[in-house]
Amino acid sequence: MNIEQSLHNLLKSNGYAFLGNVDYYIKFYINNNQEKNETKIIGVINEKYKRWLNNEKLDDITFQIERKLLLSGTVNIDVLYLIMSYDFQQDKRFAESDEKFWILDLSRNSIIIFENQPDDFGNLRAKIEKNIDMNIPEKQRGPKTLLDIKAKDIPWVTCSLIIINCLIYLILEIKGDTKNAFFMIEYGAMYKVFENHEYYRLFTSMFLHFGITHLMGNMVSLLVVGNSVEKFYGKIKFLIIYLSSGLFGSFMSGIINERINPFYVSAGASGAICGIIGAMVYIFLKTFEGGKYIRFAFIAIMLIMITNTSGNVDNLAHVAGFIAGMLAGFLVGYNKEKRKTSEI
Numbered sequence: 001m002n003i004e005q006s007l008h009n010l011l012k013s014n015g016y017a018f019l020g021n022v023d024y025y026i027k028f029y030i031n032n033n034q035e036k037n038e039t040k041i042i043g044v045i046n047e048k049y050k051r052w053l054n055n056e057k058l059d060d061i062t063f064q065i066e067r068k069l070l071l072s073g074t075v076n077i078d079v080l081y082l083i084m085s086y087d088f089q090q091d092k093r094f095a096e097s098d099e100k101f102w103i104l105d106l107s108r109n110s111i112i113i114f115e116n117q118p119d120d121f122g123n124l125r126a127k128i129e130k131n132i133d134m135n136i137p138e139k140q141r142g143p144k145t146l147l148d149i150k151a152k153d154i155p156w157v158t159c160s161l162i163i164i165n166c167l168i169y170l171i172l173e174i175k176g177d178t179k180n181a182f183f184m185i186e187y188g189a190m191y192k193v194f195e196n197h198e199y200y201r202l203f204t205s206m207f208l209h210f211g212i213t214h215l216m217g218n219m220v221s222l223l224v225v226g227n228s229v230e231k232f233y234g235k236i237k238f239l240i241i242y243l244s245s246g247l248f249g250s251f252m253s254g255i256i257n258e259r260i261n262p263f264y265v266s267a268g269a270s271g272a273i274c275g276i277i278g279a280m281v282y283i284f285l286k287t288f289e290g291g292k293y294i295r296f297a298f299i300a301i302m303l304i305m306i307t308n309t310s311g312n313v314d315n316l317a318h319v320a321g322f323i324a325g326m327l328a329g330f331l332v333g334y335n336k337e338k339r340k341t342s343e344i
Helices: 003-013 055-071 088-095 125-135 146-153 156-175 181-186 201-207 211-233 235-260 270-287 292-306 315-340
Strands: 017-022 026-033 038-045 077-085 101-105 110-112
Touching (some): 003 038, 038 055, 088 101, 156 201, 156 235, 211 315, 235 270, 235 315, 270 315
């Protein structure tokens, strides 16, 4: 029996009836105590899908529930959300500024409660803590060592892209001079793509870099920004955003630059990186918190660094990549949210 099913049984055995759910996001339970003239609502937030939630959305869901109960004549409504979590540092964003949350820390078998939150809720705290301890097999518990934590949090697609770019750079540097435009054209840089119908260059140019400074600037930026974006969207969607942004950036750059400068040569991952920065616009709108202003400023600095790592800056690719990434981020984010959410 998994922890969610066990918690379901625990709540039912303590007088809570299953009220309904917001698809995979939250399962709601209700306890009507007519003697005390009070109603308690508990929402259990699933560990896997909570990344698509934020405090604003939860406030809207809470308002819908309270409104329906009030219209039916129910009064004295108390609501509490139980957030199942293996990552306290990530999930405290819900709880530390709101009084209606408890975090069920599944890695430590305990409930995390902040000062502004209730110490107990219908005498359930001790029962829930015991339930967590009894129903999580050792192999399913959270990471216990620093090594495990690092392995769990590795953004595998981001790291793979960095490794691929670095390997390609090393191979080409051994073969010749990556700062030489003619050499880079030979191995796939952007050059007269549409005039010569060499459309493969739209893709191959994304993995080529003019020298170590160009490479390192892009790879550091990819690591910093890619880490957050990959965790939010997931591996497959992150890769789709990355590749589509890079290809669109190359396409727009090739179309326009070939008309302006027939000797134009371009390469680099910065169009794709600008794309994943663009995808963060959706993240900011869905999960924005005041402290993330600092992260946004840092990302902006990294973007500036990207656009100044080489003498010939392809700003068209950067701007086009950013726009493509922003649109792709909204598209995959909206579709995911629409598929997983249904009104109570």
